[in-house]
Amino acid sequence: MEIKVLGPGCPKCHEAEKLVREAVAEAGVPAQVTKVSDFKEMAMLGVFATPAVVVDGVVKCSGKVPSKKEILAWLGK
Amino acid sequence: MKELKPLGSLDADKPCSCQPKTVREAREMLRAQREKNRQAQAEARAQRVAEVLAPPSSLPGKLGLTFAALVIWWNLYQMLPGIARFATQNLLGLDLTSHLGASVEFFLYDTPKVLLLLALVVFGVGVLRSFFTPERTRRLLAGKSEAFGNVLAALLGIVTPFCSCSAVPLFIGFLGAGVPLGVTFSFLISAPMVNEIAVVLLYSLLGWKVAAIYMGTGLAVAMVCGFVIGRLKLERHVEDWVLAVRAGGGETDQPELTWAERLDAGAVAARDILGKVWPWVVAGIAVGAGIHGYVPEGFLASIMGREAWWSVPAAVVIGIPMYSNAAGIVPVVHALLEKGAALGTVLAFMMAVIALSLPEMVILRKVLKPKLLAVFVGVVGLGILLVGFLFNAIM
Numbered sequence: 031m032e033i034k035v036l037g038p039g040c041p042k043c044h045e046a047e048k049l050v051r052e053a054v055a056e057a058g059v060p061a062q063v064t065k066v067s068d069f070k071e072m073a074m075l076g077v078f079a080t081p082a083v084v085v086d087g088v089v090k091c092s093g094k095v096p097s098k099k100e101i102l103a104w105l106g107k
Numbered sequence: 108m109k110e111l112k113p114l115g116s117l118d119a120d121k122p123c124s125c126q127p128k129t130v131r132e133a134r135e136m137l138r139a140q141r142e143k144n145r146q147a148q149a150e151a152r153a154q155r156v157a158e159v160l161a162p163p164s165s166l167p168g169k170l171g172l173t174f175a176a177l178v179i180w181w182n183l184y185q186m187l188p189g190i191a192r193f194a195t196q197n198l199l200g201l202d203l204t205s206h207l208g209a210s211v212e213f214f215l216y217d218t219p220k221v222l223l224l225l226a227l228v229v230f231g232v233g234v235l236r237s238f239f240t241p242e243r244t245r246r247l248l249a250g251k252s253e254a255f256g257n258v259l260a261a262l263l264g265i266v267t268p269f270c271s272c273s274a275v276p277l278f279i280g281f282l283g284a285g286v287p288l289g290v291t292f293s294f295l296i297s298a299p300m301v302n303e304i305a306v307v308l309l310y311s312l313l314g315w316k317v318a319a320i321y322m323g324t325g326l327a328v329a330m331v332c333g334f335v336i337g338r339l340k341l342e343r344h345v346e347d348w349v350l351a352v353r354a355g356g357g358e359t360d361q362p363e364l365t366w367a368e369r370l371d372a373g374a375v376a377a378r379d380i381l382g383k384v385w386p387w388v389v390a391g392i393a394v395g396a397g398i399h400g401y402v403p404e405g406f407l408a409s410i411m412g413r414e415a416w417w418s419v420p421a422a423v424v425i426g427i428p429m430y431s432n433a434a435g436i437v438p439v440v441h442a443l444l445e446k447g448a449a450l451g452t453v454l455a456f457m458m459a460v461i462a463l464s465l466p467e468m469v470i471l472r473k474v475l476k477p478k479l480l481a482v483f484v485g486v487v488g489l490g491i492l493l494v495g496f497l498f499n500a501i502m
Contacts, residue, residue: 038470040272069275069473070348078280079241080273093241093268 031061031105032087036072037080043067046081046095053101061105166367173370177227184223191216210400217312217392217438222385224311225304225434226377232266232303233376237369239266241277248286248294253337256290261329264297271299271467275474279349288345289337296487297329300462304384305433312395312441320498321454328458328490335486344479384434391438398442411448418452419495423488426459430467436460450502455495463487 035050037043047065054061066072075084079093085104090096194215195201201208244267248260269277274295281291301322309318342350364372411418440453463484472480 036276038272038275040270042270043272069279072276073279073283073349076280078245078273078276078283079268080270080276093273 031059031085033061033063034066034075034084035063036066036075036077036082036084036092038067038069040080042095043081046083049096049098050083050101053098053105056098057102057105059105166365166370169367169370180223180227184220187216187220187223190219206400208400210396213399214392214396217396218389221308221311221388221392221438222381224307225384225388226381228303228307229380230373230377233373234369235266236268236376237364237372239263239268241267241269241273241280244294245281245284245286248281248290249284251286251290253287253289254334256287257293257330257333257337260286260290260293260333261297261301261326264294264329265301265303265326267294267298269298272470274467275470278471278474282345282349287337288342289333289335291333292336292483293329293333296332296462297326300329300458301325302433304380305437305457305461308388308433308437309440312437313444317450317454320450321457324454324494324498325458325462328462328487328494332486332490336482339482341479341482344476344482346474346476349474384432387432387435388438391435395438395442398446402442402446411443411452413449413451413499415452416496416499418449419455419499420492422452422456422495423459423492426456427463427484427488428465429460430464431460433457433461449499451495451498451500454498455491458491458494459488462491 033050033054035043035047037046043065047063051063054063066075072078072080072082075082075087075089077084077089077092081095082092083090083096083101083104090104091100191212192203195208195212196203199211201211203209203212244263247263248256251259278291278295281294282288306318306322309321409415411422436457440457443453443456444450468480468484471483475483
């Protein structure tokens, strides 16, 4: 599973990244979490509101920090 | 674990000939164990507290909670003037007519008042915003004719959730979906400038007239400046890679929210924003309170009054590179007005500080070529200048 957290580096984006990493650790699923702060890549992924979370190429949420419950649901937990 | 106890008294940091490694390791282990126990206890305690304090998850429960909060809010709000007076006069023993007394009473009354109003409005706007996602706004704006698009974009700028660090991705996404450049700028100008925090603060410190004037002229600046930028046909001054990226997508599989979730969104917004802006509000009001108590009436009339026409451009030029959010600037604005500064000058200063800033320009430079960036700053600066002159002339 490949998870991308998108955001240029504001506090909200850091919070989203932290929550995603925590959720992945909690769920114990093999997932690779990367942070994307390049605007070009964000545009390619079709995201224009940050923070956003992309799981296996699918935009799961954009423009808000997701809750841990939501993230766990995306991870199939 | 018992036999390890005597080793605990040894100083692990000092080099020691007798099995330094084991001693250090033993101490580390003990410490780790203790730390783990403490964490487990803290977690269990936090969980118990969370269980007791957890808001009800059903909609009726949440509505009840919201209603109860509103009742408490109302009563608290009504009691504020009395509390501030009592605290200043009786608890601190200050004379209300003295400089210090006046400043302290002003501070003790204004700070909780502003924070209370802010909490209420941010909650309301948070619920409202759950209906307007950036995706929906983009769909509404795509393919609209220019003039109507500018008006709509400026209005949507008020209710669409927007974080200034989102400005660049949003800019790309809007252009990619076929939103005209000028319309995109209308949104980008209005979204940070005309927001609920600025309006609440202006209302609570300066009255509804100033709040309405600020909101109205802010929207006008966003609409007109966006329209002008659109007319100038500067599309080729957007960085080339932005135009190359035909950003499609933006479709997320986020489910439609329920009302219970919308109320939650409001509560989260209120908590987040209050948590972030309260130091600004307190600091701003403290400065305002100082000016309120110590600076004589009419002190600023000669340099920031209506007769000093040059004060408007000076206010804009000083305000543009400065960066502050509405929460920090409004209390200062309040104090300036009180001491004789003209409304137009102060409004121009406030708009310049909030709408344009150096950090924002640095980030926008990634997608705008220098000429377009200069036009953006120039046109918006000019718009703000006109607002300043207009209000100094008619008020």
